[in-house]
Amino acid sequence: MGSYVPTTAEEEKAMLARIGIRDISDLFGDIPGKLKLNRDLRLPDGVSEMEAEKILRSIAEKNKVYRKIFRGAGAYRHYIPAIVGEVTSKESFLTAYTPYQAEISQGVLQSVFEYQTYICGLTGMDVSNACVYDGAEAAAEASAMCLEKGRNRILVSASVNPWILSVVKTYAFGNGAETAVIPEENYATNPDALKELLDERTACVILQQPDFYGTVEDISSMADMVHAAGAKLILSVYPIAAAILKSAGEYGADIAVGEGQPLGMPLSFGGPYMGFMAAKKDMMRKLPGRIVGETKDTNGKTGYVLTLQAREQHIRREKALSNICSNEALCALTAAVYCSAMGPSGIRKAAGLSMSKAHYLADRLSGAGFRPVDQGFFFNEFVTGCPADPDEILKKLSEKGILGGYPLQGSHKGEILWCCTEMNTREEMDELVSAIREVTGC
Amino acid sequence: MNIPKNLQYTKSHEWVKFEGETAAEIGLTDYAQHELGDLVFVNLPEAEDTVTAGETFSDVESVKAVSDVYSPVTGTVEEVNSELLDAPEKINEDPYEAWLVKVKDITAKEELLSSDEYEKFVEEEKAGQKEQ
Numbered sequence: 001m002g003s004y005v006p007t008t009a010e011e012e013k014a015m016l017a018r019i020g021i022r023d024i025s026d027l028f029g030d031i032p033g034k035l036k037l038n039r040d041l042r043l044p045d046g047v048s049e050m051e052a053e054k055i056l057r058s059i060a061e062k063n064k065v066y067r068k069i070f071r072g073a074g075a076y077r078h079y080i081p082a083i084v085g086e087v088t089s090k091e092s093f094l095t096a097y098t099p100y101q102a103e104i105s106q107g108v109l110q111s112v113f114e115y116q117t118y119i120c121g122l123t124g125m126d127v128s129n130a131c132v133y134d135g136a137e138a139a140a141e142a143s144a145m146c147l148e149k150g151r152n153r154i155l156v157s158a159s160v161n162p163w164i165l166s167v168v169k170t171y172a173f174g175n176g177a178e179t180a181v182i183p184e185e186n187y188a189t190n191p192d193a194l195k196e197l198l199d200e201r202t203a204c205v206i207l208q209q210p211d212f213y214g215t216v217e218d219i220s221s222m223a224d225m226v227h228a229a230g231a232k233l234i235l236s237v238y239p240i241a242a243a244i245l246k247s248a249g250e251y252g253a254d255i256a257v258g259e260g261q262p263l264g265m266p267l268s269f270g271g272p273y274m275g276f277m278a279a280k281k282d283m284m285r286k287l288p289g290r291i292v293g294e295t296k297d298t299n300g301k302t303g304y305v306l307t308l309q310a311r312e313q314h315i316r317r318e319k320a321l322s323n324i325c326s327n328e329a330l331c332a333l334t335a336a337v338y339c340s341a342m343g344p345s346g347i348r349k350a351a352g353l354s355m356s357k358a359h360y361l362a363d364r365l366s367g368a369g370f371r372p373v374d375q376g377f378f379f380n381e382f383v384t385g386c387p388a389d390p391d392e393i394l395k396k397l398s399e400k401g402i403l404g405g406y407p408l409q410g411s412h413k414g415e416i417l418w419c420c421t422e423m424n425t426r427e428e429m430d431e432l433v434s435a436i437r438e439v440t441g442c
Numbered sequence: 443m444n445i446p447k448n449l450q451y452t453k454s455h456e457w458v459k460f461e462g463e464t465a466a467e468i469g470l471t472d473y474a475q476h477e478l479g480d481l482v483f484v485n486l487p488e489a490e491d492t493v494t495a496g497e498t499f500s501d502v503e504s505v506k507a508v509s510d511v512y513s514p515v516t517g518t519v520e521e522v523n524s525e526l527l528d529a530p531e532k533i534n535e536d537p538y539e540a541w542l543v544k545v546k547d548i549t550a551k552e553e554l555l556s557s558d559e560y561e562k563f564v565e566e567e568k569a570g571q572k573e574q
Contacts, residue, residue, distance in 0.1 A: 149488065285483060309505075316508055319501070 063269070066403040068428050070361070072381050072419030073212070073406040074135070074161050075273070076262045078240060078350060079423055081341045084264045088334050098326060102306045109304035112329065113292040115336035122242045122339075123256035124249025125278035130290035131332040132324055135236060135259025136164045138275030139206055140171035141322055142234040142255040145279075145286040146204035151231070152177040153201045155194070158184040159211035164236060168206065177203070187213040187375035187383055191222055198229035204254075208236040209245065213417060214358070214381025216245065223252030232283075239263050239276070239335075240354065241379050243347040248278070255279045264338025265331055274331035285311060288322030353422035354380035357429065361420050364433045369440055373415065381419045383408065388440050390416050396439045402432055443564065444472040446538055451560035452552055454512045457538065464548045466515055467541040470502070473564050475537045479504045481530040486522040486542060493517060493545060495552045500542055502530070517548035 007015075012024075021027060028036075047055070069077045088094065092107070099105035112130045119128040132138050143154045154172055156165050158181050165181065172179045182205070183193040189207055198205070205226045210216050219235065226233045235253035240262045242248070248256030260274035261267075279287055285308065293307030313320035342350065358380040362372050370384040386393065390407040393416075397404040405418035420429070449457045455474035459467040475481070483503040493499040493513040500511040521544040526532060532540040555563060 319508075 064398075066398075066401060068402045068424070068432070070418050070420065070424065070432060071403050071406050072214075072421075073417055074163065074259060075267055075270070076238075076240070076380075076419065076421055077267055077423055078262050078354075078421050080264050080266065080338070083341050084334055084337045087337045088330060093330060093333055096329075098329065103303070106304055108329065109292050109306070111333050111336060112290070112327075113294055113304050114340070115332040116292060118336055118339040119276045119278050121344075122239055122247070123237065123253075123258075123276075123278040124247025125253075125256050126281040127284045127287065127291070128276065128278040129287045130292055130327045130329070131260065131335075132275040132277060132289055133328060134271070134273040134275045135257065135261075136161070136167035136275070138257035138259075138277045139164045139234060139236050140167045141275075141288050141324065142257050142277060143168055143177070143204055143206065144171055144175055144321055145255060145283060145288070146232045146234070147175060147177055148203065151201055151203040153199070153203055154179045155182050155197055155202055155205045155231075156180075157182045157189040157194075157205075157207050157211070159187065159189050159213060159215065159217070160206055160208040160236065161212045164206070164208070187211070187373060188215045188217045189222065191218070191225070194222060195225055198225060198231065200230065202226075202229055202231040204232040204234050206234045206236065209248075209251065210238055210241055210379040210381065213375055213383050214378040214419070215375045216377045216379055219251040219253075220246075227252070238379070240347060240351045243344065244351045244355075245379070249280070254283060260331060260335050263335035265334055272328055272331055274328040274335065276335075284308070286321060287311075289324045290327050350422045351380075354420055357422070357424050357426075358382060358418070358420040360426070361418060361424070361429045361432070364429060365418065365436070368433050368436050370416070370436070380421060381417055383412070383415050383417050386414055386416050390414060393436065393439050397432070397435055400435050402435060404432070443476075443561070444538070445557045445561050445564075447557045449538070449557065450514075450554040451557065451563075452512065452514045452554060453563060456512060456514055458514045458551075458554060459541075464517070465520070465544070465546045466517075466548060467544050468514060469541045470511065470533055470537055471560075472537045475534045478502060478507075478509055478534075481533050484526045484530045484533070484542070486524070486527065487519050489519050489521060491519045493519060493543070495550050502533070511542065513545075514552045514554060515545055515548045516550040517545040520544045520546040 016022070096108065099108055102109060116128040116130065120126065132141055154168060154177055156168055156179060169179050180197060182197055183190045188211060194205065207217065207219060207222060209219050223233050232254040233252060234255045234257060235248045235251060237248050237256055237258045239258055239260060256278045258276055260276045265273060277287060290306055291308050293305050295303055295305055297303040309315065311320065313323050313325055358378065362382050365384055366372055369387040373383045373385065375383060394404045394407060405416040408415045408417055449459050451457055451471060455471045457469050457471050481502050481504055485501045487499050493516065495513055495516045497513060498510040499513045501508050502511060523541050526540060526542065
């Protein structure tokens, strides 16, 4: 903590003397005596750094940390280059709070601008905001952007991550909008069902690419349908897959959103994660949250500012489209450093490896009695049937230190959603299959 | 301070130009655009929307603030000046040409000021601000 310089006892005494106060407690003289607690707070005594470390370590050891992970379902274990942590742990980034006089913090603003630039590159969009809290929130905020007079219906595909649907519903409730689910077929959005549901009251349609089951859907033809009905397409994308699939912009999306965790953030038991939002130029004024802009100062030098602030709730108040007034700056920085370290070729490689390893695993699992379902082309996640009780199998795998695939619920109960990333080795995958064989006796 | 004689005014700094009894154009006065500063965006209603005397029907954005625009009349929007969506600065450049909306079927109106009354009102406001 080199930059933190607290006041000394002498400085405190001098300050009190200067304003004619005897003791700090006198500064609270306005509070009536009978309202004061007049005793110490009932807290345990402080412990030494050594004792504190012991206590925290024993709590942390209750976590089960898997070395071999075959589960995705919205959060993915990709390799995080060492330089990412090196940059983000710099105390000026790690400990700084949101700058209130933003333009004085040119470094922070520049880092956010770089992040926004990477997101536009990955999504093929014109403008990005400084990020929101997570991918589900990004989708919900995007749906709010599309609401207008006469159009308050939000369609969400059944093949979208179920937690996205539940957050969208929460936001819709607050906004007085209605949501409807587009049925799925063969582990992807049913395009005929989408056509049936589109009407002149539809504000937007939320699709996911690849979808929750890993299927690479035919987004372009559905984008045409959505636009023909006068609605907007919100596409939630997996940022690693975005390096080798068509970009959201190329698919015809009006707004691209997604979970940024795969861009250098560890799984961390669910967070902190980060939602990215990017849009075409004509939706720029509706983007919620902070947006950093690049401009020239009075000396003609490049500088960074918070721009388009008149949209935000501290100015628009109850007329604002969104109440968000913060972002996940450290996570956005993490994503920017990850993209910078990996570069387009690095992310493409990670995507290619994730995809080919998943296909190898699907093949091997198929030979072990876990039939792949009829889902069409998949990226790095796929669904299989299960010859026994999934919970039993996953429990046995867990005992061997392997986190198996995600057990699907609802209409797909009994099936398992598997995932591979560039981090799964062939040995690991073969070991998984052997372990499964042990359990099922196949 | 430009205050054309042939128009009527509100205390919230809008101008109204009647075409007969039941139709009118509405815009922002020179004093308003000057106080607001450079406008970067205008939020306009749509044709066939209703407007109500004394209630907001639009807002204008400058770099750091958003200001409501109040309707001096009750009626139905006939046309909005969509030029302003791409070029809001026209309100600053020529406030009395840059109408925001044309309203038809007017059934009620606020108490409106003549150009002299408005001029006096603005002078009083400016003096009041100086005192502060």
